[in-house]
Amino acid sequence: MAQAAATREAIAVAAERLFARHGYAGTTIAAVAEAAGVTPKSVYALADKPGLLLLVVRRAEAAPRPEDTAGALLRRYPVERAFEEAAQAEPVLREAWRRHERARRAGLKALVRAAADAGRLRPGLTVGRATDTLWALVTWHAVALLVEQRGWTRAKLATWLNQLIETTLSGPPTPGS
Structure with missing residues (x-):
């Protein structure tokens, strides 16, 4: 039982790392197996490629949240990119992506x-309008652009995110405030 749990964990960790680094199309079951130190048969016993991505996404959603939203975005955006990519290529994942986006929007609405x-x-x-605005702007796309193209740090991303939310909800600061 403990060995099976350790194997499952090794596969999930390897899959997450590879999906984040190489995307959905660039990640193979053979590569996951090699990175996890198991056989491809062991990976397939756990899940096929779409199922493996869903396992990774569910683990990320269930993981304890960092205290700051910027940290959560930085940690999750590479897998979210792979998830959206996979949803375009794999019909079986399209509805899962839609549910994921509905849940993300619901969190912002709260x-x-x-x-x-x-x-x-x-x-x-x-x-509704404020929710839609934040839902459209606070995405893996924006984080990837700011971090990968502009070299933003976690602190700079956190400042931007806080300012974006404040400005969206309350409006621009008034002079002297």
């Missing part, structure tokens, strides 16, 4: 709703 309940939503901005 943040916006809390701001609205605290009176921090600028006049004329609806919860």
